Amino acid sequence: MNKPIRTISIFCLVLFLxxxxxxxxLQYFRSEALNDRAENQRVFDAAFSRERGSIIVGRDAIAESVPVDDQYEFQRTYNAPFKYAPLTxxxxxxxxxxxxERTQNDVLSGEDDRLFVTRLVDLLSNKxxxxxxxxxxxxxAAQDAAAEALSNVPGDVEGSVVALEPKTGKILAMVTAPSYDPNKLASHDKASVDRAWKQLTTDDSEPMLNRGTQKTLPPGSTFKLxxxxxxxxxxxAESADDQVPGGTEYQLPQTSGDTGLIDNEGRSCGTDTIPFTQALGNSCNTTFAQLAVQVGGDKLREQAEAFGFNQDYLEDLRPQAKSVFPDGANEPQTGQAGIGQYEVRATPLQMAMVAAGIANNGVVMRPxxxxxxQSADLDVVETTQPEEFSRAVKSSTAKVLTDLMTYTVNDGTxxxxxxxxxxxxxxxxTAQSGQDDVSPYAWFVSFAPADDPEVAVAVMIEKADIPRGEIGGGVIGGPIAKAVMEAVIK
Structure with a gap:
């Protein structure tokens, strides 16, 4: 072979290589990044032309893909959309x-490795x-009860209800208000989708926000647990009947005047020491501010973190807002934190975990x-196994807390x-918002039956058409929690 031909051959070989x-x-190393690019129209067209899997509650699909006569072949449809949109x-x-729809996309789209056999059968059958x-x-039943009870709160309510199974961490109910209709975003009419998106994303009430997992607020007196x-x-303290600090007022250490003065808003909290049951039953701020100072900020933070504060724990429903207990709080700040104020913030899911951990003998299960x-044919591919998240307290401590909480229902607030x-x-x-023009937040946590718990509930009402002076966690949240607990324990 002469030199010019050899040169051209080598050049062609280099081009081929x-x-x-x-x-x-492109196909192996860059494929995922290219698929994820927003301007990749082919990927969107393929996704919308695929029979996406269903999201099932009980025996019913709350999200499914149904055949339609257009270029995409399937339409994503949400049943009972307002009730389940925070989840789907x-x-x-x-x-x-x-x-x-995002966290479980690989399963719903059929791309998950656990569905390899199904994909292979589809390929061989040319489907x-x-x-x-x-x-x-x-x-x-719990979801229905939570949605109905929350809708009965007066006005354009903003809030959330979360229920857990204490022994497993299963989320039994998660409802948010306001909610929205995801069918409007799943439409194949791009113009109508754009209008719906603009309306939803500019709404001050944030209807697309899952307040159960994505909104943190001061938890107020529920943090006293x-x-x-x-x-x-x-x-x-060792028992529910032990004496703890009481008093009508408590001046936080290193403070003077009204800014550091804790009172009980007229509730009966004694003048010196009182039974622990009375302190929790009447939600005595003076008691728990003093206990927090005595325990110290570091130990109180460690206890909060044992229940899940400052941590991520929800893996299959994202994003999750971290509940917060501040690091490095001084004595007056610790006193405020002990009654669920200062910089303490929690999601309803987090406070449901606190109640569930107490109900489960001190063990917090990962929610x-x-x-x-399941495969497309409803064959079970994998079942989630309950997982222990932490031992928050000793079982003896959980027993005392349960006694205190049952007293609070039987004889308290x-x-x-x-x-x-x-x-x-x-x-x-009832947590102060810290803003004169924003009403307090109403909270309620509970579990039942107290001797063999089946359900733990957290209720948070951020906003409602209720006079400021009448806002209270027991009055507003108690009936909602009761409805959800009754639905579970039947």
């Missing part, structure tokens, strides 16, 4: 996906890839909402959650 290397790079999220052509299904832990746990663990992964014939444990909370 470069082409092969580039194809390999949306699946939109131009705006991607959220919540379970389009079918998505897998996910079955949720949600109890339909954490303070009580820390005090018992630290040896400041989860995806119970099963949490009486609106009482269920005839069932022993209920509960705690109220």
């Amino acid at each position: 470069a082409l092969m290397a580039n194809a390999t790079y 999220g949306f699946f939109a052509y131009a705006y991607g996906a959220s919540q379970l 389009g890839t079918q998505g897998g299904n996910i079955r949720l832990t949600i109890d339909p 954490v303070t009580a746990a820390a005090a018992i663990e630290d040896g400041l 989860y909402v995806v119970d099963e992964v 949490a009486s609106p959650a009482a269920i005839p014939g069932v022993q209920v444990a509960g705690k109220t909370g």
Whole structure:
């Protein structure tokens, strides 16, 4: 072979190898990044032309893909959309996906490795890839009860209800108000989707926000359960009948005047020491501010973190806002934190975990909402196994806390959650917003039956058409929690 031909041959070989290397790079190393690019129209077209799997609650699909006569072949449809949108999220052509539609996308689209056999069968039979299904832990009766009870709060309510199964961490109910209709974002009419997106994203009430997992607020007196746990663990009390600090007022250390003065807003909290039951039953600020100072900021933070504060723990429903207990709090700040104020902030899910941890003999289970992964033919591919998140307190401490909480329902501020014939444990909370033009936040946490808990509930009402002076966690949140607990324990 003469030199010119050899040169051309080598050059062609180099070009061929470069082409092969580039194809390999694009198909194997860059494929995921290219698929995720917003301007990749082919990927969106393929996704919308695929039979996406269903999201199932009980025996019913709350999200499914139904055949339609247009270029995309399937339309994503949400049943009972306002009730379940905070869980399902949306699946939109131009705006991607959220919540379970996003975190479980590989399963729902059929691309998950656990569905390999299904994909192989579809390929051999020349069928389009079918998505897998996910079955949720949600109890339909509990979800219905939470949605109805929350809707009965006067006005344009903003709030959330979360219920857990204490022994497993299963999320039995998660409802948010206001909510939205994800069907409007799943439409194949791009103009109408754009209008719906603009309306939803500019709404000051944030209807697309899952307040159960994504909104943190001061938890107020419900946090006194954490303070009580820390005090018992630290040896400041051993039983529900032990004496603890009381008093009508308490001046925080290193302070003077009204800015550091804690009072009980007229509740009966004695003048010196009082029984622990009276302190929690009447939600005595003076008691828990003093206990917090005695325990100390570091130990109180460690106790809060044992229940889940300052940590991520929800893996199948994202994003999750971290509940916060501040680091490095001084004595007056610790006193404020002990009654759920200062810089303490929590999601309803977090406060449900506090109640559930107490109910489960001090063990906090990791919360989860995806119970099963199924093939398109409803064969179970994987079942989620309950996982211990932490031992928050000793079982003896949990028993004392349960006694305190049952007293609070039977004889204290949490009486609106009482269920005839069932022993209920509960705690109220009313947290100051810190803004003159924003009403206090109403909280309520509970579990039942107290001797063998099946459900733990947290209720948070951020806004409602209720006079400022009448806002209270027991009055507003108690009946909601009661309805959810009754739905579970039947």
